[in-house]
Amino acid sequence: MTRTYTVNTYGCQMNVHDSERIAGLLDEAGYLPAIVGEQADIVVFNTCAVRENADKKLYGNLSFLAPVKKANPAMQIAVGGCLAQKDQAIILKKAPYVDVVFGTHNVGSLPVLLERARIEEESQIEILESLEHFPSTLPARRHSAFSAWVSVSVGCNNTCTFCIVPTLRGIEKDRPATEIMKEVRALVDQGVIEITLLGQNVNAYGVDFGDREAFAKLVKECGNVEGLERVRFMSPHPRDFTDDVIEAMAQSPNAMPHLHMPLQSGSNKVLQDMRRSYRTDRYLGIIERVRAAIPHSQITTDIIVGFPGESEKDFQDTLDLCTQARFSAAYTYQYSKRPGTPAATMPDQITPEVVGERYTRLHAHQEAISLSVNDESIGQTMQVLVTEHEGRRDVARSRMSGRTEDFRLAHFTFDTDDLPRPGDVVTVKINEAAPHFLSGDGGAIRRTRGGDAFEALTRQREPLLLGMPTSR
């Protein structure tokens, strides 16, 4: 009987990217993805270590699995990702029934470690301090048929005082541009029409081989790939953000008019304490130049509230900067003390009550800004890439969802039975706005190679979803 697996992913897009490789490796090793709701023979946790509750989530899930494993000793549990890289043997101490602990630098070792654990009936732990292979070189089972993550680098050379990533993912390592472009072209051949270039700090791409313009060149090169309709990237860093990237975005027809650039705080004092290496004038200057070069672009960001030493005045600076920047969306986080980071031992830690209160105020403040930004789009028509897993799909009312070019979520309805597929592009007339999405009437449907790829993959995976044998 073929053994089945499931991969639980926590944290950032880099983990989503790596989980696609973990699934691809297990496919290649002869396992099958478990059907949703079915207890898998192999359960993999690809963990995050950025926020405190990441630990609670993992150990909570592991303790839930303890009796399941007791009832079925042949079942295997593997823990990988940033928390595995950080906690290492602690995981086996807390959960001795875990079979494999592997790190962020050796994703490729999982199948061998699972086999060794099974044969030797002993837990296996393998954590490397530096990268073995770029995960991108490993086989992948991608979540989407038409949209793909393409990592350009792993690790980070920055030392933000709240962040544990450099400790766990190491210093920045850049993939050769030829390899990246080979992957991009291969993905487009498979029907992918949208890619997101991925790195902890994509703007520093090229530091490894001494080319400071390497990232702009990559965006431009993606601009010449026939069939590639949408190019996005995540995450840039304001300190390393250079004007050649703005130029590349403005000149490349398939570079999307959206920039997700983490701010973290609107207070220069807090930015200094965070060791973010830029100040608010530089940040605002970048988005001003992006908007000048790409007038219809939208900007989104990440913000942490409650960083040690953050005064009410500092917090007010953050609210004021949000007003000035007019983000279409902001992903807001409550500061979470991470052992091993400089910020964890800083004086003036803020009480959870104050952090929570500021978080609520920032959320409400940004919601009002997002709504006013979205209101300005009422009456416009937008090109929406239909997505699979977003929004409440209500086939009865032909209600579907997707992403606009500037990365806003759009819900739309059709009054015909001729519906688009995920991966197709729909012209939507916006007639309603909310803080987190736009709504409108679906119009012309452009059938794309992405839609074809979605249909082909659904046909291929359907038997699997129905538990029938497949050619995979």
Ligand code: SF4
């Ligand atoms: S740029 Fe800062 S926050 Fe981002 S991964 Fe690097 S150290 Fe962490």
